[in-house]
Amino acid sequence: MYKSNIGLLLLSLFIFISCNKDETIGRNILQKPVISLDSETGIYVIKVGKELTIAPTVEHTEDAIYSWIVNGKLVGMESTYTATWTEKGVFYVIFRVETPGGTAEEELRVDVAELAPPVISLVLPSRGLKVLSGTDYLFTPDIQNQNEHNFRCEWIRDGKVVYTGVSYTFNESRLGSYPITIKASNIDGETIKEIVVEVVETLPYEVKFEKPSYFQTSTDRYTFAGRPVYLSPLLEYFDRPDYTWSVDGVVKEGENNQTFVFTPSKVGEYTIKVSVAENPNATKSLTRNITRATTTLSAEVIVHCSARKQEDNFRPASANSLRTQHKVYEYTPAPGQFIGELNTAGFTGNERTQADAIAYATRRLSVKNYVSLGGFGGYIIVGFDHSVPKTSNQYDFTIQGNAFDGSSEPGIVWVMQDINANGLPDDEWYELKGSETGKEGTIQNHAVTYYRPAGKGMDVRWTDSKGNSGKIDYLLAYHAQDFYYPQWVKEDAYTLRGTFLQSKNIQDPSSGIWKNQAYDWGYVDNFGKDQLTGGNTQDGSGQKNGFKLSNAIFRDRTAVDLQYIDFVKVQVGVNAKSGPIGEVSTEVFSFIDLSITN
Structure with a gap:
C-alpha cells in the first residue's frame, strides 16, 4: 500500500550513467541484476558488539555499482557489507545494484540484541x-x-x-x-x-477442479444453454501430463489440451471427466532424477445447464434498493502490511474466522473506509440487492480506490451472474478486460502460494506457478502487528489464482522516490483514463474507476454477452514491492451501481 508510506523516501546517492550505443556494439543483451540474499528470511540476528558480514549472491554484475544504505546514509560500496553493530535495536538496510542492464534492490533487517540464539528457517511444501x-x-x-x-x-x-x-x-x-x-x-x-x-511409494499426484473461491467447497459449474464453460484441472506433481476429456462417459476425440471448452445445447446436467496420465519417460523431480511408472488420475465436474434464460434471473432495482454493495460474501486477502493491522486498517486483532473477516470488511465498506487486499491474488467478493444492468451510460458501475499520480495499485475486476438463482456467488466468474489484456507479460490463471511464517514479526515467503519465489516484507518500523498472514486462514499455506499484470513500479534514480505508475484503463485503484471526476488527485480521496459490462470476457478473451451482473470480485493483479513502501496492494472503499442515480 503506497499511500500510507509516501513520506518515507530514501535519497539515492549515485546516478547511474548508462553505456552509450557504441559501447554495447557486439555485446549480448544486458540483463537486469538479480539479488539472492544469504538469509532465507531476509532477517539477520546479531549481538551487540559483534561483527556481521552480509554477502548476497548477485547475477549479471557487469559494470555494477553497489550501494549499502542504512537509515538513508551510504555506508558501503562493495558487493558485501561488514559492520560491527554497537547499539541494540532493529535496523533496515538497503542493498542496491546498478548496471547498464537495470537496477535491483533488496531491503533486509538486522536485529541487534543482547543475546543471539540460532534462528532456523526451512520452507516446506504446503501439503x-x-x-x-x-x-x-x-x-x-x-x-x-x-x-x-x-x-x-x-x-x-x-x-x-x-x-x-x-x-x-x-x-x-x-x-x-x-x-x-x-x-x-x-x-x-x-x-x-x-x-x-x-x-x-509414489508421489501424491492430484487432479482437481477449481472452486469459485477459496472458502467454497463445491466445484459444480453453472451456465445457460449456448453459453460455454471453460474447464481446466489443477494438477499436483505431474511433469508431463497428457489429457483425455469425456462428456457423460463419451470420450471427446481430439480434445487433449489442459483447457476444455464445453457448450451445452440443451437443459440438463453433464458429467465432465478429465483423465491425466503422466508420461512414462524419465522425468526430473525437484530434488532428483527418477523414472516414474505411468500414473493416471481422473477428476469429474458437474455442469448444470439452467432451464431459465439470462433475462429470467434479472432482479430489477426497487425504490428501496441500495446504490452501493449490499453484502460482503468473502474477504480473502494475500498477506500484506495492512492485514491484521490494528491502527489505520481498523482490525481488532480478534479476526480468527472467515465470518470475522467478512464482518470486518462489511464494517469498513459501510462507511467507505479502505479494505486492503494484500499482495498478488488477494480478493474481496461483494453483491448487490438487485441486478446491476448493462446500460447505455459510459460506465455501468464504479469502484472506489485511493490512487493518485504516482500511486496506482491495480486490481482486476471479475463479475458474475446468479445463474442458479440461489443468491450466492458460486457461478461463473468473467473477467473485465483492461488495457493489459492480451499483452505480452500478462498471465491468466497465475498462482501464488503463501507460507505461514514460523514466528511473529517475520516475512511471509511465497512461490508461484512459474517457479519464482520471494517474500512479503515485514515492515516493523511502520506496521508492527504480529503477522501479515491472515489469521483466519487455518492452513499453513494457501494458494491464490488470478490474472497477473507486469508491474510498473519504478524508483527515480536521482531522488530515490518510488512511483507506482498507472495503467491506461480497466483496473481498480488505478490513476487511469477511466476515472470518474471528483476524486482528489493529491491523496486519492474519493478516487473512482468506471467499469463496463461490455468488457466481460471468457478465458480465451472472447466477449461474453452479460445483460446484467449480481456479484463483483476485485483481485490484486501485480506481485511487486516498492522498497520501504512495501508490497503493491489494491485498496477498495465502495462499489456503486451507476444506474441508480438517487
Missing part, C-alpha cells in the same frame, strides 16, 4: 513433505548465528541424534511418517524446529 521410498532428500535449512561460541546443530530421530551438522540427508525405505527435530544451540540459547517427513 507436507513427501519423499519417495529409498531416495535421498537433502535438508539445507538457513540457520543464523552459527558463528557464536559453542554452536551445534543436531538432527534427532526417535529420540536419538542421527547427525551433527547443518545439512542432513534423509533416506528411508519403510513407508510411514517420520518426525525429525532440528536442534540448534550456541552460547546464547537453543532453538528447536520439528518437521514430519512422509515416506511414500
Whole structure:
C-alpha cells in the first residue's frame, strides 16, 4: 500500500550513467541484476558488539555499482557489507545494484540484541513433505548465528541424534511418517524446529477442479444453454501430463489440451471427466532424477445447464434498493502490511474466522473506509440487492480506490451472474478486460502460494506457478502487528489464482522516490483514463474507476454477452514491492451501481 508510506523516501546517492550505443556494439543483451540474499528470511540476528558480514549472491554484475544504505546514509560500496553493530535495536538496510542492464534492490533487517540464539528457517511444501521410498532428500535449512561460541546443530530421530551438522540427508525405505527435530544451540540459547517427513511409494499426484473461491467447497459449474464453460484441472506433481476429456462417459476425440471448452445445447446436467496420465519417460523431480511408472488420475465436474434464460434471473432495482454493495460474501486477502493491522486498517486483532473477516470488511465498506487486499491474488467478493444492468451510460458501475499520480495499485475486476438463482456467488466468474489484456507479460490463471511464517514479526515467503519465489516484507518500523498472514486462514499455506499484470513500479534514480505508475484503463485503484471526476488527485480521496459490462470476457478473451451482473470480485493483479513502501496492494472503499442515480 503506497499511500500510507509516501513520506518515507530514501535519497539515492549515485546516478547511474548508462553505456552509450557504441559501447554495447557486439555485446549480448544486458540483463537486469538479480539479488539472492544469504538469509532465507531476509532477517539477520546479531549481538551487540559483534561483527556481521552480509554477502548476497548477485547475477549479471557487469559494470555494477553497489550501494549499502542504512537509515538513508551510504555506508558501503562493495558487493558485501561488514559492520560491527554497537547499539541494540532493529535496523533496515538497503542493498542496491546498478548496471547498464537495470537496477535491483533488496531491503533486509538486522536485529541487534543482547543475546543471539540460532534462528532456523526451512520452507516446506504446503501439503507436507513427501519423499519417495529409498531416495535421498537433502535438508539445507538457513540457520543464523552459527558463528557464536559453542554452536551445534543436531538432527534427532526417535529420540536419538542421527547427525551433527547443518545439512542432513534423509533416506528411508519403510513407508510411514517420520518426525525429525532440528536442534540448534550456541552460547546464547537453543532453538528447536520439528518437521514430519512422509515416506511414500509414489508421489501424491492430484487432479482437481477449481472452486469459485477459496472458502467454497463445491466445484459444480453453472451456465445457460449456448453459453460455454471453460474447464481446466489443477494438477499436483505431474511433469508431463497428457489429457483425455469425456462428456457423460463419451470420450471427446481430439480434445487433449489442459483447457476444455464445453457448450451445452440443451437443459440438463453433464458429467465432465478429465483423465491425466503422466508420461512414462524419465522425468526430473525437484530434488532428483527418477523414472516414474505411468500414473493416471481422473477428476469429474458437474455442469448444470439452467432451464431459465439470462433475462429470467434479472432482479430489477426497487425504490428501496441500495446504490452501493449490499453484502460482503468473502474477504480473502494475500498477506500484506495492512492485514491484521490494528491502527489505520481498523482490525481488532480478534479476526480468527472467515465470518470475522467478512464482518470486518462489511464494517469498513459501510462507511467507505479502505479494505486492503494484500499482495498478488488477494480478493474481496461483494453483491448487490438487485441486478446491476448493462446500460447505455459510459460506465455501468464504479469502484472506489485511493490512487493518485504516482500511486496506482491495480486490481482486476471479475463479475458474475446468479445463474442458479440461489443468491450466492458460486457461478461463473468473467473477467473485465483492461488495457493489459492480451499483452505480452500478462498471465491468466497465475498462482501464488503463501507460507505461514514460523514466528511473529517475520516475512511471509511465497512461490508461484512459474517457479519464482520471494517474500512479503515485514515492515516493523511502520506496521508492527504480529503477522501479515491472515489469521483466519487455518492452513499453513494457501494458494491464490488470478490474472497477473507486469508491474510498473519504478524508483527515480536521482531522488530515490518510488512511483507506482498507472495503467491506461480497466483496473481498480488505478490513476487511469477511466476515472470518474471528483476524486482528489493529491491523496486519492474519493478516487473512482468506471467499469463496463461490455468488457466481460471468457478465458480465451472472447466477449461474453452479460445483460446484467449480481456479484463483483476485485483481485490484486501485480506481485511487486516498492522498497520501504512495501508490497503493491489494491485498496477498495465502495462499489456503486451507476444506474441508480438517487
